[in-house]
Amino acid sequence: MGKEIFQEVYPFTTEVxxxxxxxxxxxxxSVMTLGSSSDQAFNALLLGAKKITVYDINENTAKFGKLKRDVILNSTLDNVWINVIRIDMPKNYDLFPKESLMKMNPYMKDEKSFKKLQGLLKTRFNDIEYRVGNIMEVNNLDNEFFDIIITSNVFQYLEEYINPGENPYDRLKEVFNKLKEHLTDDGIIQLLYHYAFNRTSHWDTCASRNLIMVLNTIYPDVLSFVEFDGTTSQKDCAFIYKKKR
Ligand SMILES: C[S@@+](CC[C@H](N)C(=O)[O-])C[C@H]1O[C@@H](n2cnc3c(N)ncnc32)[C@H](O)[C@@H]1O
Known part of the structure; x- marks a missing residue:
């Protein structure tokens, strides 16, 4: 698996x-984030980010981002979900209901947040730059530095990007070290997102799910985590690295 995957955009985030x-x-x-739905970027803008680079392997991400921006500007909170789904582009149908997304996606939380995002998308959309890149190689980044790097749940797919016989943890270490080189002094990386962390799940066989191995891999660096209500009755977790000077 490689560049040919993930070429269908996600209409909305699948994360809380x-x-x-x-x-x-x-x-x-300054933020670098994965996310072909642009939701990570739009929420970063909502929460005050100065500059956002959407870094995604999906070559349709920029086109979809612009179309979605126009749809948001011409929608109400009530009809934005259906209007985004109607955007005519190859889409992944890993899609949550509107009611769930209103809890997952801060800009859909209430009228005030939605209107605030509309204002920001009118005046500051140019502060979002779209870049095609493969985070498993950390390619297509020059001498750039970010305060926050969001990798979404991409490391759950780590094994699908490595070469036959390659140790997934060796690749994780390589990617992690390269990402650190693009962090500002107090920068942070959201390195892992684990769905249903409090119960057994089909994700459990993924290398990134084995926390002892992950922590060994990045040692002496460490991760903190935040646990929160997931989309159903489970708990999801985000694992975060904070750079020490
Ligand atoms: C793993 S997917 C799942 C959706 C995600 N949970 C969300 O809320 O958007 C996350 C995003 O990573 C992108 N992606 C997958 N593999 C990638 C890679 N190797 N490099 C960069 N982006 C990648 C996909 O195109 C998608 O936009």
Whole structure:
């Protein structure tokens, strides 16, 4: 598996962004984030980010981002979900109901947040830059530094990107070290997002789910975590690295 995957955009996030974005201080920060739905980027903008780079392997991400921005500007909170779904582009149908997304996606929380995002998308959409890149190689980044790097749940797919016989933890270490090189002094990386962390799940066989191995891999660096209500009755978790000077 490689570049040919993930070429269908996600209409909306599949994560409880409200569960961990509020734990991060986005005010005036430069952010790099994955996310072909643009939801991570739009929420970072809502929470005060200064500049956002959407870094995603999906070559349709920029086109979808612009279309979604126009749809948001011409929608109400009530009809934005259906209007986004109607955007005519190849889409992944890993899609949550509107009621769930209103809890997951901070800009859909209430009228006030939605209107605030509309205002920001009118005046500051140019502060979002779209870049095609593969985070498993950390390619297509120059000498750039970010205060916050959001990797979404991409490391759950780590094994699908490595070469036959390659140790997934070796690749994780390589990627982690490269990402650290793009962090500002007090920068942070949201490295893992684990769905249904409090119960057994089909994700349990993923290398990134084995926390002892992950922690061994990044040692002496450490991760903190934040746990929050997931989309059903489970708990989701985000694991965060904070750079020490
Ligand atoms: C793993 S997917 C799942 C959706 C995600 N949970 C969300 O809320 O948007 C996350 C995003 O990572 C992107 N992606 C997957 N593999 C990637 C890679 N190797 N490099 C960069 N982006 C990648 C996908 O295109 C998608 O937009």
């Amino acid at each position: 962004i409200s569960g961990y974005f509020n734990e991060l201080d986005f005010k005036d920060k």
